[in-house]
Amino acid sequence: MTNFTYEIKDLEAMSKANNYHNWVFDELKNFLGEKVAEIGAGNGNFSAFLLQSPNIKKLISVEPDKDICILYQQNISDSRAEIVNGFLGDIKDNYSNSFNSITYVNVLEHVADDKKELSYVYDCLKDEGRICIFVPALPFLYSEHDKSIGHFRRYTKKRLRKLLEESGFVVEKIKYFDIVGIFTWFMVYKILKMKPKPGNVSFYDKLIIPILRTIEQFIPLPVGKSLIAIGKKFNK
Numbered sequence: 586m587t588n589f590t591y592e593i594k595d596l597e598a599m600s601k602a603n604n605y606h607n608w609v610f611d612e613l614k615n616f617l618g619e620k621v622a623e624i625g626a627g628n629g630n631f632s633a634f635l636l637q638s639p640n641i642k643k644l645i646s647v648e649p650d651k652d653i654c655i656l657y658q659q660n661i662s663d664s665r666a667e668i669v670n671g672f673l674g675d676i677k678d679n680y681s682n683s684f685n686s687i688t689y690v691n692v693l694e695h696v697a698d699d700k701k702e703l704s705y706v707y708d709c710l711k712d713e714g715r716i717c718i719f720v721p722a723l724p725f726l727y728s729e730h731d732k733s734i735g736h737f738r739r740y741t742k743k744r745l746r747k748l749l750e751e752s753g754f755v756v757e758k759i760k761y762f763d764i765v766g767i768f769t770w771f772m773v774y775k776i777l778k779m780k781p782k783p784g785n786v787s788f789y790d791k792l793i794i795p796i797l798r799t800i801e802q803f804i805p806l807p808v809g810k811s812l813i814a815i816g817k818k819f820n821k
Contacts, residue, residue: 602786604794609690610634612762612813613717617641618685622709624673625649625692628656635688636663645680647673677705684710690719694736703752710818716754720745722761722812728774745814754816761809765797770810 610631617635619642626632626646635644644666648654657668669676673687687706696702706716721731721739731739742759749756769789773779 602790602794604790604798606631606634608794608798609719609762609813610637613688613690613719613815614638616686616715616717616757616815617688618714619643620683620685621645622647622673622680622684622687624687624689625695626657626668628653629660631688631690632657632661632666636661636666641665643667645669645684647671647676673702673705673709677709680709682709682711684714686710686715686717688717688719690717691721693718693720694731694738694740697737699737699748700752703748703754707753707818712818712820714818715757716749716814716816716818718745718749718812718814718816719762720812720814722809723767726767726770726775726810728770729778730774730780740812742812745812749814749816752816754818756814757817758813758815760813761806762801762811762813763797764801764806764809765793766810767808 614637617638617640619640621635621641621644623632623635623644623646626648629646632644632646635641642665644663646657646661646666646668648657648668648670649672651670654668654670661668687710693699693702703716710716721736722741724739724741727736727739742761746756746759749759773785
């Protein structure tokens with residue numbers, strides 16, 4: 586079963602993370618293709634970045650929360666985008682071999698059975714289609730905040746690679762992301778047990794992310810607060 590838990594304050598806070606989302610988008614944009622599914626679209630924060638890609642002709646945003654779907658419709662007016670209420674497992678039969686890519690941005694950690702979820706993804710992708718994943722990393726960072734918003738886990742590179750390969754994907758890219766965020770997350774959520782606040786997110790996004798992004802372009806990270814992975818489908 587898949588579990589998504591939203592708090593309006595969390596969505597509001599992450600809406601301030603424009604540099605962060607743009608960085609994630611730049612890591613994924615070359616793998617998207619023309620027809621894209623976005624799983625766990627929320628209120629459309631990341632959808633707006635996906636729609637910056639001129640290559641995307643159709644974006645199917647899948648969101649299980651009906652109320653959040655309404656927010657999505659208020660925020661996203663692009664004619665290429667369509668919001669679908671539900672889980673991928675509910676609608677997969679309608680989208681067999683349909684997509685050039687399927688994205689999970691801060692979503693796969695909400696899925697109890699992530700291996701079954703990737704079997705749905707495999708069936709919904711065209712041959713040579715890609716799954717694009719962005720997830721929280723490092724199990725020791727797992728906090729009460731993770732638990733409260735429905736995170737089942739944080740990943741290691743080894744676990745994520747194994748999950749992709751066992752699901753039939755060839756791993757084209759896998760890397761850690763945001764090394765400074767390890768210390769920030771540990772202090773804020775493990776030690777101080779705080780909740781995300783728009784002001785704090787905005788500060789980190791505006792002052793830290795641009796510097797960090799420049800550094801991480803040139804220096805491969807041994808660890809990071811998050812992981813990015815791209816898996817490519819080939820017929821079994």
